Amino acid sequence: MRFRPTTLTPPEQRLRDDxxxxxxxxxxxxxxxxxxxxxxxxxxxxxxxxxxxxxxIPTEYGGAGGTAVQRFVVAAELLAxxxxxxxxxxxxRQSAPSILAHGTEEQKxxxxxxxxxxECTFSIGMSEPDSGSDLASxxxxxxxxxxxxxxxxxxxxxxGAHHTDYVLTLLRTSPLEKDRHEGMSQFIIDxxxxxxxxxxxxxxxxxxxxxxxxxxxxxxxxxxxxxxIGDGWHQVTSELAYERSGPDRWLxxxxxxxxxxxxxxxxxxxxxxxxxxxxxxRYRTLHNLSLxxxxxxxxxxxxxxxxxxxxxxxxxxxxxxxxxxRDLAGLVPDPRAEDAFTRQLAAATLTxxxxxxxxxxxxxxxxxxxxxxxx
Numbered sequence: 001m002r003f004r005p006t007t008l009t010p011p012e013q014r015l016r017d018d019x020x021x022x023x024x025x026x027x028x029x030x031x032x033x034x035x036x037x038x039x040x041x042x043x044x045x046x047x048x049x050x051x052x053x054x055x056x057i058p059t060e061y062g063g064a065g066g067t068a069v070q071r072f073v074v075a076a077e078l079l080a081x082x083x084x085x086x087x088x089x090x091x092x093r094q095s096a097p098s099i100l101a102h103g104t105e106e107q108k109x110x111x112x113x114x115x116x117x118x119e120c121t122f123s124i125g126m127s128e129p130d131s132g133s134d135l136a137s138x139x140x141x142x143x144x145x146x147x148x149x150x151x152x153x154x155x156x157x158x159x160g161a162h163h164t165d166y167v168l169t170l171l172r173t174s175p176l177e178k179d180r181h182e183g184m185s186q187f188i189i190d191x192x193x194x195x196x197x198x199x200x201x202x203x204x205x206x207x208x209x210x211x212x213x214x215x216x217x218x219x220x221x222x223x224x225x226x227x228x229i230g231d232g233w234h235q236v237t238s239e240l241a242y243e244r245s246g247p248d249r250w251l252x253x254x255x256x257x258x259x260x261x262x263x264x265x266x267x268x269x270x271x272x273x274x275x276x277x278x279x280x281x282r283y284r285t286l287h288n289l290s291l292x293x294x295x296x297x298x299x300x301x302x303x304x305x306x307x308x309x310x311x312x313x314x315x316x317x318x319x320x321x322x323x324x325x326r327d328l329a330g331l332v333p334d335p336r337a338e339d340a341f342t343r344q345l346a347a348a349t350l351t352x353x354x355x356x357x358x359x360x361x362x363x364x365x366x367x368x369x370x371x372x373x374x375x
Contacts, residue, residue: 040084054116062113102227125169184232250314305372
């Protein structure tokens, strides 16, 4: 496992400055934005008009033909500002690279330009009831039918499925055998198609992001199979490198920390200064690790183990930030409070338990990293 030291080049720094200027013009200073962002497809379209959605999609498919590092720079600034990015996030981060790597020419020309324009949105269909992070135990299946496949089963924790157009779904296409990693395939499924039902899963505060997606003999045509039948496990594990290594795995609670700094940063307290120093140092370390993985991706590496390690370190840290800030502030988190900081702290407290679960639990990630370390 290697994390090569790297820094942003002058052009990459100029890109970062351009994004910051754009966000200041969009939102101004001191505007309260929700922890974790929001769904705003118009904002995603404005980003797309500047070439900041689908940045790694080749120009021949409507993208910017940029690098993973350029996308990293833009993503980090969007996350740090609390911008409403969830409309394009999954399509940009995972679906587009997966279609580019495994899709047919027709699929690339159908989906990639629309993603780069902010017009086509995706969710991820991996997790299932009773499976947890044991993705190899999935049971939702696709059976052969004339001209395509019939899908039956349930996916859960499907973020944004009540808004998005498609779900990139991992399904069983042959019975579960001794090697559980065999017999799985990926499908692009229309979330508004017949036989597909999206049921909300509400958070404790009543907000709606997660969903249960039920497939009841839903038909998927052959031209929406992604990659080769039976290669789903290998495709998904390469896809997870994009999901697990990005700045969204350590910046989800950054807005709470910024609000804490504004309110308590000048307090004459050794404990506050010590906490701020430790948190800032860990942010910088995770930034460098995540940037190093982006460089590996640009060099055609497959840093699955490194991505798992960064996701583990990052999401544990995100929870630490919330707990540290809450303890130092001495506040009771209240989503109905008058001040923005207390509301942000309440939202982060309610949602922080999911941070070390989504995208793979801490235990699973450490297993992935350990296997690489003991080779």
